[in-house]
Amino acid sequence: MKQFSAFLLKEFRHMGRDWRTLLILVVMPVVMVLLFGYAITTEVTQTRTAVLDPTHDYLTRRITDRIAANPFFELTATCASAEEVDALFREGRIDLAVVFAPELASAKAADASAVVQLLIDGSEPNQAAVRQGYAMQVIQEELLTASVASGEPVTDVSAQIPLINVSTRMLYNPQGKSAYNFVPAVIGMILLLLCTLMSSISIVREKENGTMEVLLASPLSPAVIIAAKLVPYFVVGMVNLLSILCLAHFVMGVPVEGSLVAFLALSVLYIGVALALGLLISTLVSTQLAAMLLSMLMIVPTMYLSGLVFQLDAMPLPAQAVSTIIPARWFMDGARRLMIQGVEVRHLFTNFMVLGAELLVLFGLSVLLFKKRLE
Template sequence: MSAPAPRKRGGAFRRFAAVFTKELIQLSRDRLTFATMLFIPLVQLLLFGYAINTDPKNLPAQIIMQDDSAFARSFVSALAATGYFNFSGTARSEEEADHAILANKAQFLIQIPANFGRDLVRGQKPAILVVADATDPTATGGAVAAINGAAASAFSRELVGPLARLQQSPPPFDLRIQKRFNPAGRTQLNIVPGLVGTILTLTMLIFTALSVTREIERGTMETLLAMPVRPVEIMLGKIAPYALVGALQMTIIMLAAIILFDVPIIGSVLLFVALTMLFIIANLSVGYTFSTVARNQLQAMQMSFFFFLPSMLLSGFLFPFRGMPVWAQRIGEILPLTHYMRIARGVMLKGAGVNDLSFDILALGAFTLAAMGLAVARFRQTLD
C-alpha cells in the first residue's frame, strides 16, 4: 500500500465540484421537484400579475324593475355604463332576488319601485334600493362608490325643460344602499370563513397524502397487499380517522371564530357542520389520490403544495373571485375550496340554506367521488 498522495491545492474546489455535479444529476432525475421549481413562480407571476384584481368589474346584478318609465331605464343604463355591473337577470319577486344573492348568483340587487318616474317628476323623492352582498367588502367597495357617482348624473338627459328644476343636488330621488350581511364592512367576517377552508385544505391534504407512501417507504405495504383486504377498504379505513381529526379542527377553528373574532353563524349550524365534513372528506380524498400516485413522502408533499397554492389563490379566499379573468375562474371552479368558500360564507354570514347552495354542494360531492374513484383505480394492488 502506498502512502496517500499529498493534497493538491484546489482540492477543495474539486470536492465542491463533485458535490455540485452529484446534486445536479440528482435534481435532473427528480422531475417533480424540477417542475415545482418552474411551476410555482410561474403560477404566482400569472396570478399576481393578471388574476388579482381587488377592484372587480362586471359584478352580477339583478334588477327588480317595478316601474317602466324612461327614468327607470336611464338609471339602469347609467349603472351599466360604469362597467361595474353585469345585469344578469331581472327578478320577478323579492324572494327570487333573495335567492339569487344567497346562491351567490348576484352580488347586487337593484330595486326600482313602482311609479318611480311619476313620483320623481312630482318631486316626491322616490327611493331606489340597492342591496350589496358585502360579505367580501373588497369586492363590492368600488361598485358601491360607482353607484353614488352614477346616481348624481343619471337623469341629465331627461331633466330638461320644465323638469330642469329637478336637476339639482341633492338628486331628486333617494338612493338607499344596504350593505347586507356585513354592514360594517369588517374584513374578519370575510376572512374567517375562508380561513376555515384554507386551514382544513392544507392539513387534510397532507395527512392522507402521506398515508400510502409511508407504508410503501416503511415496507409495510408488501404485507398489507398480501393480506385479503380490498383497495376501497384500505382507502376508507385510512380516510375515516382523519375525518375525525378534521371534525376536531373544525370545532377549534369555529370556537375561535365565534369567541375571538365574533363571527356569527347565521344559517343552520347543522348544515354548516355537515357541509364542512363533506369538504374535509373531499380534501382527504385528494390527498389520498396523491398518495397513490407519489413514489415517496417528499413527492406527496410536493403534490399537496401543487394543489394548495392554486386553491388559496384562485378560490376567492385572498382575492375577489369575480375580479379574476375567466381562465382563472374556470380553474377555480374545479377546486373544492372555491365551493367551500361560497358555502362557508353563505351559511355563516348570509344564512343560506341547502337550496341556495345546491350547485356548490353538488360540485363538492362530485369532486369527492371523482377523487375517490381515481384513487381506487390508481391504487396498485400488486407490486408490478
C-alpha cells in the first residue's frame, strides 16, 4: 500500500509538471463541449433569402413580408431578374430564392403551372431539405389564408403543394437542439481520447526511458505498477465526465431525464474499457510515438462508426457489423437514451453487457501480453 501510494504520488507529479498535457487534460474537454454545443450545430438558422417578384401584388408582398419577419429567414436581396438571382447564388450570398410567377395573383384554376418557385443551394443536402420544408410551409400557409379570405380555391397551388396539414411532433428533444444530441457523444469521444491515448503514452514512456526495467526489477508487482499507472487517468476521466456534465446541464440546459446513477455507472464502465484499451496498446508498442499513432488509429474509426457523425442505420451492413464492437457506440447510445430519452435502466442491458465483456477481454488480453514480455 505504501509502495502504491509512493508510486501514485509520482504519477500525479508527472501530470502536474507537464503543463502541456495538463492543458489538454483540463481545457480540451471544455472547449470541445462548447464547440459542439454552440459553434458546430446542425440546426438551420439564418437562411439568406432573395425574392424575385415581378408582379408586386398584394399576395406576393404578404408572402415576402412573412419571410422577412420570420427569424428563420433573412431577406438579403430583392432581385429584378432571374440572372440576378443566379449571380447571387454563384457568389454564395444567398441560400434560398423565392421566385414568383408574374401571373400568381391572377392565376386561374385551369393554369396549373408553377406559380411559386423555390431555388435552394443544394450543396449541403441536409440543410437544403430543412430550408425547403420550412419555406414551403410559410408560403403554403399564406396562400391558404389568402384563398380563405377571397373565398376562391387555390387549386394552382395545391397542384404544386398538396394542402395536407402535416403536424410533426418531435419526441424527447422538442426544440430539436443539437447540443442535446452532441453532449453524450462528446463525453464518449473525450473519455476515449484521454483515457486511451494518455494512459498508453504514460506507460510506454516508462519503457522508452528505461525506467520500466528498473520498476520491474524492484519488488513492485506488475499489478501494482499497472494499477498506479491507470488510476490517475481514471481520476482525470471522472473529473472530465463530471465537469462536462455540469457544463452541459447547468450552462447549456441539457436534461438528465433518466437515472443519474445508471449514467455514472455506464460512464465508469466505459472509462474502464478505454483504460484497458490504452493498456493493451502499451503492451503492443515500445515508443511513445507508436502508442500515439496506434491510439489515433483506433480512435478515428470510432468517431465514424459510433454514430457520432453518421447515422448507423444508413451504413452498409459490414460497417454496421463493425460498429457493434466499438465501445463508444454502446456508451453514446446508452448515454443518449439515459440523458435525453430517460429510459429505464433495464432497457440498457445490452449496453452494459457489451461494455462489461469488452472490459474483461481487453484487460485479460493486456495482462496476458504484459506477462508474456516478462517470461
